[in-house]
Amino acid sequence: MIVAGAGPAGSMAARLLAKRGARVLLLDKQRFPRDKPCGGGVTLRAAALLDIDLSPVIERTIHGARFTLRLGEAFDRRFEQPLTYMTQRSRLDAYLAEQAAAAGAEFRDGVAVREIDPAFNGTSSLKSTVRTDGDTYTAQILIGADGANGLVGRTLGLRPEYEEAVALEGNIPYTPDIPAEWRDVFGLDLGGMAGGYGWVFPKGDHLNIGVGAWKYAGFTLRPKLFELARRHGFPKSSIENLRGHHLPVRVPGSLIARGGVAVVGDAAGLVDPLSGEGIHMAFASGRLAAEEALRVLAGEAADMSGYETAVDRQLQTELTVSRRLQELFTFAPAPYLAIMRRSDKFWRFFCHLARGEITYLDFMRMIGPLRLAMDFFAGVAEKRRLGRVQSGLRLMAAAGR
Numbered sequence: 596m597i598v599a600g601a602g603p604a605g606s607m608a609a610r611l612l613a614k615r616g617a618r619v620l621l622l623d624k625q626r627f628p629r630d631k632p633c634g635g636g637v638t639l640r641a642a643a644l645l646d647i648d649l650s651p652v653i654e655r656t657i658h659g660a661r662f663t664l665r666l667g668e669a670f671d672r673r674f675e676q677p678l679t680y681m682t683q684r685s686r687l688d689a690y691l692a693e694q695a696a697a698a699g700a701e702f703r704d705g706v707a708v709r710e711i712d713p714a715f716n717g718t719s720s721l722k723s724t725v726r727t728d729g730d731t732y733t734a735q736i737l738i739g740a741d742g743a744n745g746l747v748g749r750t751l752g753l754r755p756e757y758e759e760a761v762a763l764e765g766n767i768p769y770t771p772d773i774p775a776e777w778r779d780v781f782g783l784d785l786g787g788m789a790g791g792y793g794w795v796f797p798k799g800d801h802l803n804i805g806v807g808a809w810k811y812a813g814f815t816l817r818p819k820l821f822e823l824a825r826r827h828g829f830p831k832s833s834i835e836n837l838r839g840h841h842l843p844v845r846v847p848g849s850l851i852a853r854g855g856v857a858v859v860g861d862a863a864g865l866v867d868p869l870s871g872e873g874i875h876m877a878f879a880s881g882r883l884a885a886e887e888a889l890r891v892l893a894g895e896a897a898d899m900s901g902y903e904t905a906v907d908r909q910l911q912t913e914l915t916v917s918r919r920l921q922e923l924f925t926f927a928p929a930p931y932l933a934i935m936r937r938s939d940k941f942w943r944f945f946c947h948l949a950r951g952e953i954t955y956l957d958f959m960r961m962i963g964p965l966r967l968a969m970d971f972f973a974g975v976a977e978k979r980r981l982g983r984v985q986s987g988l989r990l991m992a993a994a995g996r
């Protein structure tokens with residue numbers, strides 16, 4: 596088996612496959628430890644999918660949130676149990692790849708997959724050939740875990756259709772004048788970004804600050820990030836290492852497996868639209884791909900198509916509800932935040948969701964017939980957003996971007 600890409604999705608798949616006795620080659624084009632633009636927030640629901648101890652790479656444990664609406668008045672909410680672990684991707688990903696290697700996967704970093712001959716015929720003689728700058732490898736199963744815009748999906752026509760979001764982030768080193776409360780709460784600013792939000796995530800020796808939005812509003816990210824920093828009293832000049840990246844949101848039903856090949860994580864567009872969280876689904880999809888690959892190896896499945904079915908049944912149903920909620924909350928963030936501030940029940944729902952104790956589908960069940968109103972307003976919000984996308988695209992075209 597070949598796994599291309601050693602982010603959270605690839606290392607998860609490679610580790611599970613190796614643990615179950617499969618011969619696995621895990622390739623990554625970068626030398627590890629390598630960084631990736633990311634807030635590095637690992638929710639409890641994401642961590643719960645791992646059967647390994649993350650504590651060596653956890654820098655902070657978050658118990659609450661500081662909310663603002665469009666950089667206005669702040670209010671804090673706390674929970675008695677952890678909500679999210681704060682990690683740095685350079686350390687987290689190196690650790691996960693090490694764990695895959697410890698389970699028996701052969702990990703080769705600094706080796707880019709350059710070309711692929713896919714295994715598409717859906718018979719028991721499936722074999723994919725993968726060419727790197729040096730060697731050529733052949734395997735029955737190829738898992739593309741090579742991130743947003745990954746080569747595996749692109750080459751094989753598996754690249755899922757997705758709506759694109761973008762995010763920009765940077766780091767602010769801790770200084771004595773940064774208030775101590777920025778240690779176990781994260782900051783979330785809602786309503787100021789088209790389809791996204793702003794965040795402040797505390798790490799071991801710095802704060803990570805960032806903003807995300809739909810791609811059409813990408814040109815607003817930089818000024819919005821500086822406004823967010825100013826709102827919390829951090830000078831623009833204190834932000835280091837500013838960088839951005841895509842956040843792919845899969846269109847339900849788009850192709851993510853074919854023959855002996857499957858794409859996972861960002862390569863499959865499996866980012867949670869409401870939270871912008873991708874590590875949770877990277878772990879979940881890596882696991883589903885590994886399980887299906889083992890079935891193919893055992894002769895219980897002819898190809899990887901069962902993986903796509905499993906994603907559609909187990910993950911996409913959640914992501915689709917999240918997408919509706921995102922549409923609604925970005926359309927009307929004020930009532931959402933007002934409820935978050937006043938209703939313990941609502942705040943606790945948010946906490947239980949982050950902890951993986953309930954799901955978006957549970958939320959839909961909880962609100963009962965109100966879901967009809969929710970669907971109606973989400974539909975209205977979607978129409979308004981599509982109108983804005985058109986005018987955003989016209990503006991970008993006029994500005995020659």
Ligand SMILES: Cc1cc2nc3c(=O)[nH]c(=O)nc-3n(C[C@H](O)[C@H](O)[C@H](O)COP(=O)(O)OP(=O)(O)OC[C@H]3O[C@@H](n4cnc5c(N)ncnc54)[C@H](O)[C@@H]3O)c2cc1C
Binds near residue numbers: 604624631708742763
């Ligand atoms: C600014 C920003 C902030 C974010 N914050 C959070 C957050 O706080 N929490 C969260 O859960 N999610 C967050 N996300 C989303 C999260 O970063 C991704 O969803 C997650 O990294 C997906 O993991 P992955 O394993 O699918 O892909 P990646 O982590 O992108 O890993 C892909 C790997 O493939 C390798 N690769 C690429 N091409 C090749 C090739 N040809 N050959 C070999 N290797 C290759 C790359 O080097 C990389 O190591 C954020 C995203 C952005 C942009």
